[in-house]
Amino acid sequence: MVKKVSVLGTVGIPACYGGFESLVENLTKYSSDDISYTVYCSSKSYKNKEKDYNNSSLIYLPFDANGIQSIPYDILSMVGSLFRGPDVTLILGVSGCVFLPFYRLLSKSKIITNIDGLEWKRDKWGKFARKFLKFSEALAVKYSDVVISDNQAIADYVRSEYNVNSRVIAYGGDHVMTNKNTGVVPQDYYFGLCRIEPENNVEMILYAFSKTDKKLKFIGNWDKSQFGIRLKDKYSKYSNIDIIDPVYDLSTLFDYRANCFAYIHGHSAGGTNPSLVEAMHFSKPIFAYDCNFNRYSTENKCSYFKSPQELIKLLYSDSDLYINAQNMKSIANRRYTWEIIAKEYESLY
Missing domain, CATH: 3.40.50.2000 (Glycogen Phosphorylase B;)
Structure with a gap:
């Protein structure tokens, strides 16, 4: 029936x-x-x-x-x-x-x-x-x-x-794995992706990178609010920070994610954030804002920051980023695929 x-x-x-x-x-x-x-x-x-x-x-x-x-x-x-x-x-x-x-x-x-x-x-x-x-x-x-x-x-x-x-x-994230068979050449930039809103700690992340020589590529809807326009104007002047307007094409996003050195996740609200579980599928180290939502999503197995100073310290840390990356991929495969999520919803119906 x-x-x-x-x-x-x-x-x-x-x-x-x-x-x-x-x-x-x-x-x-x-x-x-x-x-x-x-x-x-x-x-x-x-x-x-x-x-x-x-x-x-x-x-x-x-x-x-x-x-x-x-x-x-x-x-x-x-x-x-x-x-x-x-x-x-x-x-x-x-x-x-x-x-x-x-x-x-x-x-x-x-x-x-x-x-x-x-x-x-x-x-x-x-x-x-x-x-x-x-x-x-x-x-x-x-x-x-x-x-x-x-x-x-x-x-x-x-x-x-x-x-x-x-x-x-939660949510699945494997739909972003669009270009599995293409050659990937990891680069030395860090990558961020979110709606440009205060609770996503965008300003904290940009400020931290402005105090370092580390490269950051950050995609967001900068022109949607005065908050985003101000941040774009201020931090696009830094040679190591690349402010990028919204990208919705999954193949283009795949290239940004697959080629980055690590993913920066600043969300402090909203439960399980789709952009986080999507990033976990790429076997990349993840630096996440330290809150209970993100700790549950990553099972306390990535690197966490709660201030610009803590993020800067992580950027220059000698911690084992390979283990961080492998843990993220393992959790993603076990918890965050759409086939699993769809079955869980249908079990409720």
Whole structure:
């Protein structure tokens, strides 16, 4: 018997934005024959509106899936899903969960919600937005049949805050291994990749490298905010720092990752970060910001920093980087492949 699953809360597929979109892309790619997905997509993000993709039905709504419009976007997705009668509703993120009590009342569908990485704690939100997102999170936990945490640290929070046990399922990262058969010549640069936001400690990383002769290539959406524009203007003047505008092509990103000496990961929030588990597949040493999210993801087996001084010390350290790199690859193969992740989601359905 085919199980119908509605997926709400993402920009949509084909993936063109971030972690949740890559998740849905690969859940549908590795889907079993007895799962039928319907994915709600933002018409604002797709010129070519395909009706199906990866054997999944796509439905488009006229709102942005991020920012303030994510609230009506998610609510309208739930309303649409009511009429389709799915067996399972998979909600990714909590911004529209103010409507979830009504959806629960009107639908016979089982509800699974991935609450993301404590969105209300992010520095980019103002006071009102934080309170709203925290309220939505509480409703999501209360009215879902299953809550998914993408990191054990998030699960610990859900348990302590709401007295609810959540299911820990991370993200895959092996989709980035696009050019496996090409020749790779490791170079002497360090590599960073993220959205340019304060909680990703971009400024700390750039400052540290500006005090060294070590080369850094850093990809991000620098021109999206005054914060990013300021950092780009200040640190692009350093000859050892290469500020690179967003790159979405996986083959190009493969070359950056495969040829670097080591990967620098500054995220301090958000649970299991997709960019981290992607980097772990490349058998490269990883220097990660020291927080419980990153320590859980890397099983305490990479190198950690919490200040510019600590990062500078790591850059000149004689620690065994080969062991660091091999540990990252081993963990990635064991925990962060999409085939494994898809099976874990389907076991919940």
